[in-house]
Amino acid sequence: xxxxxxxxxxxxxxxxxxxxxxxxxxxxxxxxxxxxxxxxxxxxxxxxxxxxxxxxxxxxxxxxxxxxxxxxxxxxxxxxxxxxxxxxxxxxxxxxxxxxxxxxxxxxxxxxxxxxxxxxxxxxxxxxxxxxxxxxxxxxxxxxxxxxxxxxxxxxxxxxxxxxxxxxxxxxxxx
Amino acid sequence: xxxxxxxxxxxxxxxxxxxxxxxxxxxxxxxxxxxxxxxxxxxxxxxxxxxxxxxxxxxxxxxxxxxxxxxxxxxxxxxxxxxxxxxxxxxxxxxxxxxxxxxxxxxxxxxxxxxxxxxxxxxxxxxxxxxxxxxxxxxxxxxxxxxxxxxxxxxxxxxxxxxxxxxxxxxxxxxxxxxxxxxxxxxxxxxxxxxxxxxxxxxxxxxxxxxxxxxxxxxxxxxxxxxxxxxxxxxxxxxxxxxxxxxxxxxxxxxxxxx
Numbered sequence: 001x002x003x004x005x006x007x008x009x010x011x012x013x014x015x016x017x018x019x020x021x022x023x024x025x026x027x028x029x030x031x032x033x034x035x036x037x038x039x040x041x042x043x044x045x046x047x048x049x050x051x052x053x054x055x056x057x058x059x060x061x062x063x064x065x066x067x068x069x070x071x072x073x074x075x076x077x078x079x080x081x082x083x084x085x086x087x088x089x090x091x092x093x094x095x096x097x098x099x100x101x102x103x104x105x106x107x108x109x110x111x112x113x114x115x116x117x118x119x120x121x122x123x124x125x126x127x128x129x130x131x132x133x134x135x136x137x138x139x140x141x142x143x144x145x146x147x148x149x150x151x152x153x154x155x156x157x158x159x160x161x162x163x164x165x166x167x168x169x170x171x172x173x174x175x
Numbered sequence: 176x177x178x179x180x181x182x183x184x185x186x187x188x189x190x191x192x193x194x195x196x197x198x199x200x201x202x203x204x205x206x207x208x209x210x211x212x213x214x215x216x217x218x219x220x221x222x223x224x225x226x227x228x229x230x231x232x233x234x235x236x237x238x239x240x241x242x243x244x245x246x247x248x249x250x251x252x253x254x255x256x257x258x259x260x261x262x263x264x265x266x267x268x269x270x271x272x273x274x275x276x277x278x279x280x281x282x283x284x285x286x287x288x289x290x291x292x293x294x295x296x297x298x299x300x301x302x303x304x305x306x307x308x309x310x311x312x313x314x315x316x317x318x319x320x321x322x323x324x325x326x327x328x329x330x331x332x333x334x335x336x337x338x339x340x341x342x343x344x345x346x347x348x349x350x351x352x353x354x355x356x357x358x359x360x361x362x363x364x365x366x367x368x369x370x371x372x373x374x375x376x377x378x379x380x381x382x383x384x385x386x387x388x389x390x391x392x393x394x395x396x397x398x399x400x401x402x403x404x405x406x407x408x409x410x411x412x413x414x415x416x417x418x419x420x421x422x423x424x425x426x427x428x429x430x431x432x433x434x
Contacts, residue, residue, distance in 0.1 A: 001248050004244070004248070005244050005245050005248065008244055009244050009245075012238060012242055012244065013233070013234035013235075013236075013238070014234060016233055016234070016236070016238075016242070017230050017233040017234050020230070020233050021230050021233075030239055030241065030242060031385065033242055034241050034242060034247075035431055037242065037244055037247055038247065038428065038431050038432050039431070039432055041244075041247060041248055041251060041432070042432035071384060071405070104222070104225050104226065104229055105229055108226070119226070120226075120230075122191055123191070123223040123226050123227065124226050124227055124230050128193070129188075129191075129193065144183075144184050144187055147187050148183055148187060151187075151190070151219045151222070154222055155215070155218055155219060155222060158222065159218075
């Protein structure tokens with residue numbers, strides 16, 4: 001178990017980052033990471049010792065996050081979407097004061113889960129394509145095609161939504 | 176000399192800096208002659224950098240104590256490692272503290288929220304009915320554990336795990352399905368060498384999928400109630416809160432690591 005602490009502990013900040021990026025709520029994300037670590041402790045002896053533990057533990061976290069997001073999506077919303085003011089929908093992002101580049105983060109959050117996750121794993125967590133494939137439990141080819149679509153879609157969302165404070169002020173529409 | 180045609184995958188790998196030097200040079204050469212594509216790829220690289228910067232503050236935050244791996248491993252090891260005499264001594268000590276402690280919880284403003292409150296009441300009511308029953312406290316006995324799991328899981332409409340409290344000195348007696356206002360619930364009963372009984376109660380929650388552990392007390396029956404993954408749990412017994420709380424933590428830990 002001291003080996004586990006040595007190998008897993010340095011990964012915890014990155015696990016928190018991935019969970020936070022997906023759930024966009026600090027407390028919920030940390031709960032998820034805690035769940036992930038509990039499970040990792042319980043399954044430590046089952047893992048393949050010849051492999052890097054990073055993809056292994058990210059896979060545990062990823063599966064927990066997907067279960068949680070799916071459950072949240074299935075629950076009926078108390079109000080119809082049409083009744084919600086824009087401010088209400090923007091609220092989850094507002095919880096995250098530590099996150100800069102709000103437009104980018106909100107564009108990211110509008111991507112389908114399969115694109116959002118691959119983008120975060122490859123771009124932010126800097127997993128190799130092979131590691132990302134193991135986390136997502138899909139072939140590498142699928143990782144690549146999702147990544148292409150994710151990049152295109154994120155780029156389009158940001159360009160369409162450009163405002164002076166974003167990264168592309170020159171795209172601002174002048175009326 | 177001809178080079179392999181540039182594929183979408185190469186462009187992705189270029190953005191992610193995953194190409195070897197030779198292929199990278201070929202992609203650079205390609206982009207030099209395809210300015211529109213070069214612009215798109217440059218934007219993708221810029222967005223990758225922005226994403227990294229956007230989420231970078233999270234890794235700089237100090238880790239909250241709940242995410243201390245060493246502590247979690249230690250907590251997991253302790254219940255099994257504590258000698259029985261120490262548990263007994265702690266129990267005697269805590270029974271005294273608990274008599275007073277149970278009372279003080281009433282006024283402490285730690286009342287569990289709506290859904291949990293109902294669950295806690297149901298658990299305490301079931302305990303009051305079944306725990307004193309000497310003839311037939313449980314419907315299915317521990318010997319038929321698999322049958323008990325199958326029955327309760329079928330009635331609750333989802334898998335129900337029966338926690339093992341043997342390391343804390345409590346053996347499973349058995350269990351049954353009981354009625355609540357919110358549908359069927361699973362009741363599992365445990366006892367120790369002195370015949371003290373505990374009840375572990377579980378039913379699906381109508382609202383609130385995850386809720387932290389909250390204490391409650393009703394007519395001298397203490398309980399700890401929480402919700403995990405849409406299933407509500409309550410551990411109740413006529414024992415001190417100080418003794419019950421670690422047991423509730425242990426139950427929760429087992430359920431989480433099995434899920």
